[in-house]
Amino acid sequence: MSFNSDARGSNRLQNAKNLKQLAEALGLSQTTVSRALNGYPEVKEATRLRVRETARRLNYSPNARAQGLATGRAMAIGHVIPVWSEHEMTNPIFGDFVAGASSCYSKHGYDMVLTRIEVDDEENAYRQLVFSGRIDGIIVQGPRLRDSRISLLKSLGVPFVVHGRSSGIEDNYNWVDVNNKRSFKRATELLLDLGHRRIALLNGLEYLDFALRRRDGYMEALSERGIEPDLELMRSAEMTEHFGHRETRAMLQGTDPPTAVLASSKLSAMGVRRAIEERGLTMGHDVSVVTHDDVISYLADTDDVPVFTATRSSVRDAGRLVAEMLMTIVKKPDVRPRNALLETELVVGQSTGPCLSRRLG
Amino acid sequence: MSFNSDARGSNRLQNAKNLKQLAEALGLSQTTVSRALNGYPEVKEATRLRVRETARRLNYSPNARAQGLATGRAMAIGHVIPVWSEHEMTNPIFGDFVAGASSCYSKHGYDMVLTRIEVDDEENAYRQLVFSGRIDGIIVQGPRLRDSRISLLKSLGVPFVVHGRSSGIEDNYNWVDVNNKRSFKRATELLLDLGHRRIALLNGLEYLDFALRRRDGYMEALSERGIEPDLELMRSAEMTEHFGHRETRAMLQGTDPPTAVLASSKLSAMGVRRAIEERGLTMGHDVSVVTHDDVISYLADTDDVPVFTATRSSVRDAGRLVAEMLMTIVKKPDVRPRNALLETELVVGQSTGPCLSRRLG
DNA sequence: GGTGAAAATCAAACCGCTTTGAATAGGTTT
DNA sequence: AAACCTATTCAAAGCGGTTTGATTTTCACC
Numbered sequence A, B: 001m002s003f004n005s006d007a008r009g010s011n012r013l014q015n016a017k018n019l020k021q022l023a024e025a026l027g028l029s030q031t032t033v034s035r036a037l038n039g040y041p042e043v044k045e046a047t048r049l050r051v052r053e054t055a056r057r058l059n060y061s062p063n064a065r066a067q068g069l070a071t072g073r074a075m076a077i078g079h080v081i082p083v084w085s086e087h088e089m090t091n092p093i094f095g096d097f098v099a100g101a102s103s104c105y106s107k108h109g110y111d112m113v114l115t116r117i118e119v120d121d122e123e124n125a126y127r128q129l130v131f132s133g134r135i136d137g138i139i140v141q142g143p144r145l146r147d148s149r150i151s152l153l154k155s156l157g158v159p160f161v162v163h164g165r166s167s168g169i170e171d172n173y174n175w176v177d178v179n180n181k182r183s184f185k186r187a188t189e190l191l192l193d194l195g196h197r198r199i200a201l202l203n204g205l206e207y208l209d210f211a212l213r214r215r216d217g218y219m220e221a222l223s224e225r226g227i228e229p230d231l232e233l234m235r236s237a238e239m240t241e242h243f244g245h246r247e248t249r250a251m252l253q254g255t256d257p258p259t260a261v262l263a264s265s266k267l268s269a270m271g272v273r274r275a276i277e278e279r280g281l282t283m284g285h286d287v288s289v290v291t292h293d294d295v296i297s298y299l300a301d302t303d304d305v306p307v308f309t310a311t312r313s314s315v316r317d318a319g320r321l322v323a324e325m326l327m328t329i330v331k332k333p334d335v336r337p338r339n340a341l342l343e344t345e346l347v348v349g350q351s352t353g354p355c356l357s358r359r360l361g
Numbered sequence C: 001g002g003t004g005a006a007a008a009t010c011a012a013a014c015c016g017c018t019t020t021g022a023a024t025a026g027g028t029t030t
Numbered sequence D: 001a002a003a004c005c006t007a008t009t010c011a012a013a014g015c016g017g018t019t020t021g022a023t024t025t026t027c028a029c030c
Helices: A002-011 A019-026 A030-037 A045-057 A064-071 A094-108 A119-131 A148-156 A180-193 A209-224 A241-253 A266-278 A315-331 B002-011 B019-026 B030-037 B045-057 B064-071 B094-107 B119-131 B148-156 B180-193 B209-224 B241-253 B266-278 B315-331
Strands: A076-083 A111-118 A137-140 A160-163 A175-178 A199-203 A234-236 A260-263 A288-293 A309-312 A339-342 A345-347 B076-083 B111-118 B137-140 B160-163 B175-178 B199-203 B234-236 B260-263 B288-293 B309-312 B339-342 B345-347
Touching (some): A019 A030, A019 A045, A030 A045, A064 B064, A076 A094, A076 A119, A076 A315, A076 B094, A094 A111, A094 A315, A094 B076, A119 A137, A119 A148, A137 A315, A160 A315, A175 A180, A175 A315, A180 A209, A180 A309, A180 A345, A199 A209, A241 A260, A241 A266, A266 A288, A315 A339, B019 B030, B019 B045, B030 B045, B076 B094, B076 B119, B076 B315, B094 B111, B094 B315, B111 B119, B119 B137, B119 B148, B137 B315, B160 B315, B175 B180, B175 B315, B180 B209, B180 B260, B180 B288, B180 B345, B199 B209, B199 B241, B241 B260, B241 B266, B266 B288
Parallel strands (some): A076 A137, A137 A160, A160 A175, A175 A339, A260 A288, A288 A309, B076 B111, B137 B160, B175 B339, B199 B260, B288 B309
Antiparallel strands (some): A111 B111, A309 A345, B309 B345
């Protein structure tokens, strides 16, 4: 009788804050309970059910820190936000990239840890992040030319995937990238085919690898048609609306204005459009515009015929892909480096048309 | 002699992967080393220096999981991204808000953990997040009307701060909010003072608390001047450029079009401007526009005289503030609820002017 | 030189979980 | 019935730190 009431007493326990309490409530050892919850085969099915049910009833949820300490797995992926003291702009694609990646993580039961790292002591910060055991893998964003992070992470032996590539690094490593060069070459060729000869390039910051590749594609297309690139028409900065507006306005005021503009982001392209219309010109008629489109959700172009002619590649999908690659590597670290090169889709919209001055020339 | 070479041998050790190895290399106990590193007073200053120096030399960095397990502090703050299955849009302010918050965390040595939570089993997910021990506090974003998360987190006993407020909740809790009602009332009054009577409101999603408060402010300003709100002029959706464009175009095509538009975000306002100019009208002359401006870095308006008349309030600053509040609460949990109500700055730009039809009427 | 308080160091317990190796129960085989 | 599997369950030893309570040093003072 007293045994019964004891048993009932422990069943009446409101919550199990740890394995020990749960095991006590069940009258089992921690070992068995742990195995039951983690799906090990050497536990009787009836027991497993009873354990699961009780765990649910007592609101038990395991302590991730302790789990991590015991298993060596943190169940979290690190994303690093590098901070240059001067330039505090957040990247407009940040939100969508993160959304894509985290949708993948949550599917696998992983969390995402965001860390700010001052670029000054990057090396030390990455080292600490890895040794802290907080994370099982790292995503590298915004790779630069000959980016030193790649060899650093390699030497630290932590699984990592780069979103983008780093020119000048011979070593192989895991990356997911858009074929930026090809994409911008095609876009330039489209404009050339329409008869445009004065094509401006509004590029992103050119110490970032993707911007360099885009410029390469642009230059290659021009030179294949025997056109000398005009430095006046090549501008580079952070890809804001303001940048697109400012530079386009300046160029349109010049003596030999461009008849077409190739923009690196939709935000910039919106600035380009504004500068064009401000001058009383019509985009797609007087001045053609092609832009890269990261398909950012809050800039979605939902019209039937898209406003902008664009090279499209969803950065959210890229985030998902990068994350998935990292997940497989984390779970099976011995695989050799994986790469994925995504092609963009060239979508023709209302912002491009034949060059008007062609007839004159 | 052999003693010496032993000593040198242990000094030659490449790396100390844990406290034990570091302690061995130093010939000290783990206790002393731990205390030396954590700045406890009962350790000789000379010893502390020697420990620090050796730790640096051997690239020692403590394991955060173990530290967390031992101390009960995780040194991380959780941000939750709620996911409605239908609506997968990322919030444009996400990046800047996160940037602000994380700049605060990193100052305090904290990390940021992002978790996606399906709104279906929100309760369970929050509970797990708290009991996992991964985090010391939570930031609640995008509060809705009578948001259930607030009482849930309260009952879980985890420190949390809400970015925004939740109407209909009597209980006190920690929040940082912009005075949205007042801000939109003032903006509406400005337009009324300019003679506008047909003022459109392009609001955010009205199940979110901030949007409700903005509508309240708008309505109150109208009714104080005896103006009946026109439901045709009140639209609500996600604050995209497309939304601003679409709704403004529709309204301008109507029989009794608005002479002014109040927009909830700069992105929408850009769409409003486009629709106005598309019709051959001039913003600030034919149609006035006032917008809320979250001062998102990539939408910065860097002209001397700002393009848009706006109610300004930096969401990055808000992020920093929310994070700072949470930091103090986490470090001293017994304080009673704190609140911070931020006023916006009304900046008059080029997008507003007197109502032209006034003279006619 | 002996004494006692203060200063510095240490051994061991603990945080909550996993996992190894041993033990027990239950059922077969001979 | 003894011997031997096999299926379950368990006690205890980590994982890498912090912290308590005890122990040793150091040093001023009588």
